[in-house]
Amino acid sequence: MPELPEIACRAREMQEHLTGRIFSGVEVFQPKCLNEPPEVFRAHISGVSIRSTSHRGKWILTELDRGWLLFNLGMGGELLLVNRMELPGKYRLIFDFVDGDCLSVNFWWFGSSHFCSPEGIKEHPQVSKLGKNALEFTAEDLAAVTGHRKTAIKTLLLDQTCIAGLGNAYIHDILFMARLHPLRPANSLSAKERYGLIDSIHHGLEPSLAKGGAFYEQNLFGQKGGFQFEDILVGYREGQPCPLCHTPILKIKTGATSSYICPTCQVLI
DNA sequence: TATCTTGTTAATCG
DNA sequence: ACGATTAACAAGAT
Numbered sequence: 001m002p003e004l005p006e007i008a009c010r011a012r013e014m015q016e017h018l019t020g021r022i023f024s025g026v027e028v029f030q031p032k033c034l035n036e037p038p039e040v041f042r043a044h045i046s047g048v049s050i051r052s053t054s055h056r057g058k059w060i061l062t063e064l065d066r067g068w069l070l071f072n073l074g075m076g077g078e079l080l081l082v083n084r085m086e087l088p089g090k091y092r093l094i095f096d097f098v099d100g101d102c103l104s105v106n107f108w109w110f111g112s113s114h115f116c117s118p119e120g121i122k123e124h125p126q127v128s129k130l131g132k133n134a135l136e137f138t139a140e141d142l143a144a145v146t147g148h149r150k151t152a153i154k155t156l157l158l159d160q161t162c163i164a165g166l167g168n169a170y171i172h173d174i175l176f177m178a179r180l181h182p183l184r185p186a187n188s189l190s191a192k193e194r195y196g197l198i199d200s201i202h203h204g205l206e207p208s209l210a211k212g213g214a215f216y217e218q219n220l221f222g223q224k225g226g227f228q229f230e231d232i233l234v235g236y237r238e239g240q241p242c243p244l245c246h247t248p249i250l251k252i253k254t255g256a257t258s259s260y261i262c263p264t265c266q267v268l269i
Numbered sequence: 270t271a272t273c274t275t276g277t278t279a280a281t282c283g
Numbered sequence: 284a285c286g287a288t289t290a291a292c293a294a295g296a297t
Contacts, residue, residue, distance in 0.1 A: 001274085003275090032293055033293070066292085072276080073276090074275085074277085075274075076294095107293075107294095109292085110276055110293065110294095127277090149285085150286075155287095158276090167276070168274090255288080
């Protein structure tokens with residue numbers, strides 16, 4: 001369940017620890033997570049060095065001397081920088097560096113690693129369509145996106161082509177802090193509510209970003225993030241009292257996903 | 270065994 | 284064109 005805080009931290013760590021390293025090859029244990037046949041993918045990265053790493057939404061973008069390496073961790077995954085002799089128990093890809101270290105990649109559902117040519121990234125089916133990063137998203141952007149749309153505000157916030165980086169974990173507290181019911185029609189938000197929602201996105205993501213991400217994900221060296229379960233206000237706290245009004249928190253179905261809400265603080269319309 | 274869960278796309282129906 | 288719903292895909296826990 002990595003979302004923007006975890007992905008941004010991983011990208012920052014990769015920028016710090018992988019920049020300048022040169023790939024010697026890659027071992028592929030799950031070909032389906034690549035966008036090219038393993039031999040082609042290997043040929044594209046072997047002998048190529050890493051220029052920089054950044055992220056857009058939940059995608060990690062590693063710029064190479066010749067092209068791009070893109071990672072999407074799906075519903076959870078590990079990127080570990082280890083020596084080739086100290087591999088973890090599970091991995092689906094191993095990117096070897098000429099110095100003897102390697103980047104071990106494991107997904108536990110739906111992760112992928114794509115190679116793109118220098119220009120190809122503009123046509124990448126997912127990355128090219130992403131909206132602004134959630135922390136750069138402004139109230140004006142929100143107004144433009146909500147505009148006439150009647151869809152639920154939660155659906156819109158999870159739509160990566162509108163705003164990139166939010167997922168179904170941090171969103172519970174973001175909507176709670178904004179006092180918005182997840183099923184509120186997007187176009188029914190007042191200007192004040194839109195400003196409040198932007199504030200809440202920052203308050204919902206930045207503490208975790210500062211602490212290296214959530215406790216359920218690990219950094220490049222296998223250390224867990226510092227954002228604890230205790231730091232979560234209402235998410236995953238079904239039946240526990242709302243921190244503001246003590247009403248028991250409800251778990252409700254909202255389309256394809258579940259939502260945790262305080263029924264008193266987050267009223268529909 | 271049945272069900273749930275974090276992401277994302279595509280297909281379908283209205 | 285939009286919006287809502289469902290299924291599907293590469294797991295794992297309970």
